[in-house]
Amino acid sequence: MATATAPATDTHHDAHDPHATNTGISNNKLAMWLFLSTECLLFGALISTYLIYKTRGNGEVLPTDLFDIPFTSVSSFVLLMSSLTMVLALSAFGRNDLDRGKAWLLVTAMLGAVFMGGQAYEFTAFYEEGLGYTTNPAASAFYTLTGFHGAHVSIGIVMLMSLWVAANQGKLTGKNSETVEIVGLYWHFVDLVWIFIFTVIYLIPPE
Amino acid sequence: MAIIEEPLALTSGEQHAERPLGVLTRPQANGSWKDWVSTVDHKKIGIMYGVAAMFFFLVGGLEALLIRTQLAFPENGFLSADVYNQIFTMHGVTMIFLFVMPFAAAFANYLIPLQIGARDVAFPRLNALSFWVWLSGAIFLNTSWIVGGGGADCGWFCYSPNSGITFSPTNGVDFYAIGLLITGIASLVSAVNLAVTCLNMRAPGMSLFRMPVLTWMLLVTQFLLAFALPVITVALLLLLFDRQFDSQFFDPEAGADPLLWQHLFWIFGHPEVYIIILPSFGIISEVIPTFSRKPIFGYSFMVFSGIAIGFMGWGVWAHHMFVSGIGPISVFAFSMATMFIAVPTGVKILNWLATMWGGKLNFSTAMLFAVGTVTMFTIGGLSGVTHSLAPADTQQTDTYYIVAHFHYVIFGGGVLGLFAGVYFWWPKIFGHFLDERRGKIHFWTMLIGFNLTFGPMHVLGLQGMSRRIDTYSSGFGFEFWNLVATIGSYVLGASVLFFLWNVYKSKKEAPNLPAPGPDPWDARSLEWSIPSPTPEHNFDEIPVIESQDDWWFRKYNIEDDGSVVRISSAEDAAQKGDAVGVHLPSPSFWPLVLAIGLPLIGYGVIFNLWLCVVGGLLTGGAIYAWVLEPVDDPDADGHGHDDHHDGDDPDGELATVGAAGDDTEGEG
Numbered sequence: 001m002a003t004a005t006a007p008a009t010d011t012h013h014d015a016h017d018p019h020a021t022n023t024g025i026s027n028n029k030l031a032m033w034l035f036l037s038t039e040c041l042l043f044g045a046l047i048s049t050y051l052i053y054k055t056r057g058n059g060e061v062l063p064t065d066l067f068d069i070p071f072t073s074v075s076s077f078v079l080l081m082s083s084l085t086m087v088l089a090l091s092a093f094g095r096n097d098l099d100r101g102k103a104w105l106l107v108t109a110m111l112g113a114v115f116m117g118g119q120a121y122e123f124t125a126f127y128e129e130g131l132g133y134t135t136n137p138a139a140s141a142f143y144t145l146t147g148f149h150g151a152h153v154s155i156g157i158v159m160l161m162s163l164w165v166a167a168n169q170g171k172l173t174g175k176n177s178e179t180v181e182i183v184g185l186y187w188h189f190v191d192l193v194w195i196f197i198f199t200v201i202y203l204i205p206p207e
Numbered sequence: 208m209a210i211i212e213e214p215l216a217l218t219s220g221e222q223h224a225e226r227p228l229g230v231l232t233r234p235q236a237n238g239s240w241k242d243w244v245s246t247v248d249h250k251k252i253g254i255m256y257g258v259a260a261m262f263f264f265l266v267g268g269l270e271a272l273l274i275r276t277q278l279a280f281p282e283n284g285f286l287s288a289d290v291y292n293q294i295f296t297m298h299g300v301t302m303i304f305l306f307v308m309p310f311a312a313a314f315a316n317y318l319i320p321l322q323i324g325a326r327d328v329a330f331p332r333l334n335a336l337s338f339w340v341w342l343s344g345a346i347f348l349n350t351s352w353i354v355g356g357g358g359a360d361c362g363w364f365c366y367s368p369n370s371g372i373t374f375s376p377t378n379g380v381d382f383y384a385i386g387l388l389i390t391g392i393a394s395l396v397s398a399v400n401l402a403v404t405c406l407n408m409r410a411p412g413m414s415l416f417r418m419p420v421l422t423w424m425l426l427v428t429q430f431l432l433a434f435a436l437p438v439i440t441v442a443l444l445l446l447l448f449d450r451q452f453d454s455q456f457f458d459p460e461a462g463a464d465p466l467l468w469q470h471l472f473w474i475f476g477h478p479e480v481y482i483i484i485l486p487s488f489g490i491i492s493e494v495i496p497t498f499s500r501k502p503i504f505g506y507s508f509m510v511f512s513g514i515a516i517g518f519m520g521w522g523v524w525a526h527h528m529f530v531s532g533i534g535p536i537s538v539f540a541f542s543m544a545t546m547f548i549a550v551p552t553g554v555k556i557l558n559w560l561a562t563m564w565g566g567k568l569n570f571s572t573a574m575l576f577a578v579g580t581v582t583m584f585t586i587g588g589l590s591g592v593t594h595s596l597a598p599a600d601t602q603q604t605d606t607y608y609i610v611a612h613f614h615y616v617i618f619g620g621g622v623l624g625l626f627a628g629v630y631f632w633w634p635k636i637f638g639h640f641l642d643e644r645r646g647k648i649h650f651w652t653m654l655i656g657f658n659l660t661f662g663p664m665h666v667l668g669l670q671g672m673s674r675r676i677d678t679y680s681s682g683f684g685f686e687f688w689n690l691v692a693t694i695g696s697y698v699l700g701a702s703v704l705f706f707l708w709n710v711y712k713s714k715k716e717a718p719n720l721p722a723p724g725p726d727p728w729d730a731r732s733l734e735w736s737i738p739s740p741t742p743e744h745n746f747d748e749i750p751v752i753e754s755q756d757d758w759w760f761r762k763y764n765i766e767d768d769g770s771v772v773r774i775s776s777a778e779d780a781a782q783k784g785d786a787v788g789v790h791l792p793s794p795s796f797w798p799l800v801l802a803i804g805l806p807l808i809g810y811g812v813i814f815n816l817w818l819c820v821v822g823g824l825l826t827g828g829a830i831y832a833w834v835l836e837p838v839d840d841p842d843a844d845g846h847g848h849d850d851h852h853d854g855d856d857p858d859g860e861l862a863t864v865g866a867a868g869d870d871t872e873g874e875g
Contacts, residue, residue, distance in 0.1 A: 021407035027329040042437035056462040137463040140454035
């Protein structure tokens with residue numbers, strides 16, 4: 001535990017149980033859960049905005065005209081698989097199998113990067129077909145929502161790579177696998193949001 | 208948790224050899240100003256919140272006096288319409304985001320750890336971060352007067368399309384949006400931190416339903432903040448993107464719907480009302496029992512009604528929008544919800560009255576402010592329920608009746624309660640009393656000034672005087688009551704200055720007066736079981752809690768026949784504050800550095816994107832420096848000098864900072 005719980009943990013009573021808290025959940029993990037719960041509201045507001053605006057415009061091209069479901073299905077599948085590799089990374093760190101843990105962290109980050117590449121391709125393709133950020137309310141809402149999700153994935157990749165570096169420096173071992181778990185919580189959440197976005201925004205056709 | 212058995216080295220006041228970690232060495236406490244800018248002590252952070260909030264109270268108060276001076280006479284030319292718009296906008300924004308919220312945060316920071324028996328909050332460095340980010344956002348917001356071409360001029364609610372670049376061409380609204388985004392990051396970090404503190408850091412035996420009502424109300428407030436702020440974050444970002452990057456969220460010509468802003472804003476804005484009022488409710492729930500010599504009446508009703516307000520606060524936002532054409536079903540549903548939310552509030556008011564009923568009342572200044580809160584809030588609450596009747600509300604919308612109502616709620620219910628807390632906890636925080644005689648003069652002038660200012664606005668509103676209009680014509684019967692309101696506002700301003708004089712004078716007189724001792728009011732909660740002012744380590748020993756009002760039961764016993772017998776003096780029962788070797792978290796500069804980066808990003812978005820790069824590097828660098836700096840000064844904990852990479856410390860913090868990093872990059 002960090003400075004965070006130093007007052008509570010730096011005693012001989014619970015020196016052997018650094019996570020002794022009232023709820024039994026460590027401060028770091030509880031904070032991540034609370035933070036992710038606030039993120040639900042953030043994405044909730046963005047998704048609602050898109051749903052209200054998805055057909056708004058003055059006859060310009062709409063995002064729904066351009067969706068390439070097979071392509072986005074593949075990149076969604078890639079992101080989903082990264083949740084699997086995240087779990088494998090955590091499991092490896094839990095067994096103190098650092099080599100595998102590091103490898104799975106790297107694979108997770110790379111799958112995330114592939115997804116981001118897909119998003120960059122999609123944005124470029126849409127732009128070339130005439131859907132700019134300022135084209136109409138539907139376009140603004142679409143790019144803002146998916147862009148925010150992409151920013152979250154990117155931050156997740158930075159966190160994964162930071163973990164990878166820390167593991168290489170020997171600062172991240174099986175003893176503090178909870179850190180991997182906490183970053184994993186974030187990663188799974190970002191995946192989950194994408195499942196929601198993919199279903200509600202891409203798969204449900206406009207009326 | 209943490210009962211100290213063996214002395215460990217005390218971090219405060221000790222000098223240590225410099226460790227070869229260069230920039231990542233933790234700063235050491237040495238009694239200079241650096242202590243304050245690098246502190247992670249929840250008490251110092253609380254005091255800084257209080258001082259900074261008080262400064263912005265004066266700023267917002269000055270803006271209020273300018274408004275009232277302009278409105279003193281019909282067709283007055285003291286302020287131009289344009290300046291008037293900026294002044295009333297910045298008055299609202301300043302008072303809500305830069306005074307009431309941080310002033311409540313001052314109490315939350317200082318008191319939550321003390322009331323639950325903890326040595327600090329869950330994340331001391333994040334706590335420092337919250338304060339510095341809030342302050343940097345507050346300063347950023349006000350620099351729009353200098354570099355932004357004036358303040359925002361769209362009202363604190365900033366309805367679109369008024370807030371668009373067409374109708375508000377200066378940079379004021381950009382400063383509004385970014386400034387509130389930055390202060391929002393601060394509040395969100397603080398909300399997560401304090402909620403984790405309440406849930407995880409309680410002393411042994413301090414179950415949730417033994418927590419003082421204040422801590423409960425603050426916990427509910429943190430949840431409201433945590434869920435309301437992301438919504439305003441989205442709204443502000445959409446507004447900013449519209450203004451800076453030409454997106455089309457609020458342009459009706461492009462097919463956008465201006466109502467979107469209203470919904471997003473009020474989904475945040477109504478819970479915000481309870482974010483403002485619940486801390487005050489909590490404070491007077493501590494003050495009234497103490498000065499009535501009775502336990503709080505209906506503790507569980509008090510707690511559950513607070514939780515109920517927290518839930519129902521999410522279902523009433525559209526009563527701000529009855530004239531927006533939201534349709535009869537919505538109007539009906541939100542009318543009903545608005546009537547219902549008066550029920551838990553009414554429960555609270557009746558419980559305070561029942562607490563006082565039959566008590567031995569002692570009308571100290573704190574008690575006067577608390578009773579003032581109950582009465583003034585009741586008036587504001589009653590005028591609030593009238594808004595639930597949509598036909599009546601249609602008449603009242605955008606009139607001074609609304610202005611009267613929300614000032615009775617926010618000032619009468621919120622600010623008076625916060626002042627009750629100031630007088631109540633002052634001896635605990637600073638080790639001397641605020642003078643009671645001057646305090647009572649402060650109370651009465653404030654109460655009279657407040658009622659003179661806002662009482663007449665009920666009449667003006669019902670007569671049809673519109674709010675947000677820079678002047679009014681003579682001959683409509685508005686002259687008299689406007690003049691009364693203006694005179695009242697000057698009385699109110701004088702009362703605030705008198706309070707500051709009381710602060711100064713009481714401090715000066717303090718050395719000649721007896722010290723307050725640990726428990727000057729014979730109070731009930733844990734913070735009174737330790738010396739005044741609070742020692743740096745809070746508790747010598749973490750107390751083991753056996754009941755509600757545990758501290759009171761260490762002083763008194765209830766006999767079989769129901770009579771109350773004193774079993775110990777407060778001095779004997781209280782901790783002595785002389786423990787040595789309590790391990791405390793080491794200070795850090797990185798929260799401040801991180802906070803300086805954010806307004807740079809803000810200026811960059813408005814003026815030159817290269818500044819964003821500088822700000823981003825500063826913020827990003829601070830995050831990594833924060834992660835990598837040793838968890839403690841390597842010499843501070845007295846054992847394990849060379850093993851500061853041992854254990855899971857650095858990486859445990861990594862995840863925490865990762866979460867904060869998301870805020871800054873994902874939402875800010």
